[in-house]
Amino acid sequence: MTKTFINYALALTITLLNIQTAHAAININVSVKGVEGDIKNNVLAFLSIEQQKKHPDMTESLMKKLHKKAPHEIRQALQPFGYYQPDIQAAILLKESTWNLFYKITPGNPVIIDNIEVSITGEGRDHKSFKRFIEHIPVNKGDILNHEQYEKTKRLLQDTAISFGFFKAQMLKSKIEVHAEKGIANIILNFNTGPQFRFGNVTFFQNVFSHEFLARFIHFKKGEPYVVSSILDLKSALNNSDYFEFIEITPHIDQAEDFEVPIDVKLVPRKRNKYTFGLGFGTDTGFRGSLGWEINRINKAGQRFGITLKQSEIKSGITGEYIVPLKDPRTDSLVFASGLLREDTKTSFSEKIFSSVRFNHVIKDWRESVYINYEREDFDVADDEGLTTLLILGIRRTKIWADNPVNTKRGLRLYLDIRGAHESIISDSSFLQLRSQLKCIRSLWTGGRIIMRGEGATSIVSEFSELPPSVRFFAGGDHSIRGYAYNSLGPEDRNGEVTGGKHLLVGSIEYEQKIRGNWSAALFYDAGNAINSISDTMESGAGFGLRWKSPLGPVRINLAFPVSEPEKGWRIHLVVGPDL
Numbered sequence: 001m002t003k004t005f006i007n008y009a010l011a012l013t014i015t016l017l018n019i020q021t022a023h024a025a026i027n028i029n030v031s032v033k034g035v036e037g038d039i040k041n042n043v044l045a046f047l048s049i050e051q052q053k054k055h056p057d058m059t060e061s062l063m064k065k066l067h068k069k070a071p072h073e074i075r076q077a078l079q080p081f082g083y084y085q086p087d088i089q090a091a092i093l094l095k096e097s098t099w100n101l102f103y104k105i106t107p108g109n110p111v112i113i114d115n116i117e118v119s120i121t122g123e124g125r126d127h128k129s130f131k132r133f134i135e136h137i138p139v140n141k142g143d144i145l146n147h148e149q150y151e152k153t154k155r156l157l158q159d160t161a162i163s164f165g166f167f168k169a170q171m172l173k174s175k176i177e178v179h180a181e182k183g184i185a186n187i188i189l190n191f192n193t194g195p196q197f198r199f200g201n202v203t204f205f206q207n208v209f210s211h212e213f214l215a216r217f218i219h220f221k222k223g224e225p226y227v228v229s230s231i232l233d234l235k236s237a238l239n240n241s242d243y244f245e246f247i248e249i250t251p252h253i254d255q256a257e258d259f260e261v262p263i264d265v266k267l268v269p270r271k272r273n274k275y276t277f278g279l280g281f282g283t284d285t286g287f288r289g290s291l292g293w294e295i296n297r298i299n300k301a302g303q304r305f306g307i308t309l310k311q312s313e314i315k316s317g318i319t320g321e322y323i324v325p326l327k328d329p330r331t332d333s334l335v336f337a338s339g340l341l342r343e344d345t346k347t348s349f350s351e352k353i354f355s356s357v358r359f360n361h362v363i364k365d366w367r368e369s370v371y372i373n374y375e376r377e378d379f380d381v382a383d384d385e386g387l388t389t390l391l392i393l394g395i396r397r398t399k400i401w402a403d404n405p406v407n408t409k410r411g412l413r414l415y416l417d418i419r420g421a422h423e424s425i426i427s428d429s430s431f432l433q434l435r436s437q438l439k440c441i442r443s444l445w446t447g448g449r450i451i452m453r454g455e456g457a458t459s460i461v462s463e464f465s466e467l468p469p470s471v472r473f474f475a476g477g478d479h480s481i482r483g484y485a486y487n488s489l490g491p492e493d494r495n496g497e498v499t500g501g502k503h504l505l506v507g508s509i510e511y512e513q514k515i516r517g518n519w520s521a522a523l524f525y526d527a528g529n530a531i532n533s534i535s536d537t538m539e540s541g542a543g544f545g546l547r548w549k550s551p552l553g554p555v556r557i558n559l560a561f562p563v564s565e566p567e568k569g570w571r572i573h574l575v576v577g578p579d580l
Contacts, residue, residue, distance in 0.1 A: 483541025
């Protein structure tokens, strides 16, 4: 009995091993010809034999069953791309223990969209967003029928409804009528918008700021049509204000009464006191450091106060600012500032006490600042020295556009400033100045950028020798003509000392090419000068450098040569920060 049992067990084991060996021996190769790209990928995704060819339980019988099923699956895979009458040739061949399954596909002529019928009913039938949808519908008569585009069209219609407050919108009918024998298809969409919801009351949940102040961030009114972008705009405004650590906006659509949606805004304020500390290095300034203290809410009206201490090898100072948000706290503010600034360069010395009032606001894409500065400056430039008092009135505008504010591939910065003072109003001397700066960045081929900048300024002045360094023009440095030290260029007196100029003209062109990872190389040429006359000498510098893309913006190391004065030799320039 025991011997018989052993023989039986041995036979069963051998049988099981043979079965496993047989299963393991089923090698299958699937080949699809005649289609490529997304269509081929979809065919392979639909083919059961492709998906199951490595399954441990695959048998020859199951393989042949799935092979027989393949033409039907291929037809299904082609239909989303508009091919309804393909010719499919299937073959199977056993070669060297591998089953080769061949599918040759001739897609045939695609089905063409012959007619699109879009019917929009309901309160929003004449809404501009739905009219725009019909004008720019993703599918058009004459297109190859593509089911993905058809589904995209339906989603876009639903998204449009939600974006403009049609929360009860529904698709009453969506259908594709395919006439494969004629090679045409008709699309029918019947969409009902339902009523348009409106903005209801906005309730702020916080205990720091007054409701009146927070309400100024809202750019919509109760009863106006509900628009999702207005909610996003409110959240962005609150976030950019830097008052809050956490912002949650909840529209309660399910609680709407008479189609007015109540909105809850939960806010968690940031800590009242903010401290900053910074260290850095620049060729112009040498090592530099800064300390800052800001009280981001003096009162419930959102007024702030901040004080900043800066120190470097050539510049130092302390500045205090009191900021009062105005009617639109996102764009308008009144800033009262006062401070002491000191600058000691190779060409000049200046120590200035100032007080100022600025009105900051935004006009379209322009940031504008209208200002009045009272300045008392003790200075020494070449043979000119003195103590001047100036009351400067001015207006400056800045416009910045960038695809990425930190690491820019395409961008533009434009700066305009006009300022002046007159002896009849407190000032010791009279002058009028206009200054402009332009910087443009454009991407070229892969990894390449061209960076162009220009700066021009002019002065009308009664007695130039009485002007302090802060209102004279100098050239040279990291952001001017590289190859020369900071503010080392300009008209000179008879002793060869730089006095600064009435006018300024500087231009630069730079090409940068990515070389590996976050590293790029650059070539540049700078030219210009601070001048008193258009006939004055223009200086130039050129060189090359390395760029490293950091989270804070590019780190630029430049080696520049003063082309106009080659005897001065090469100069290293280091700059860290965004391009614009």
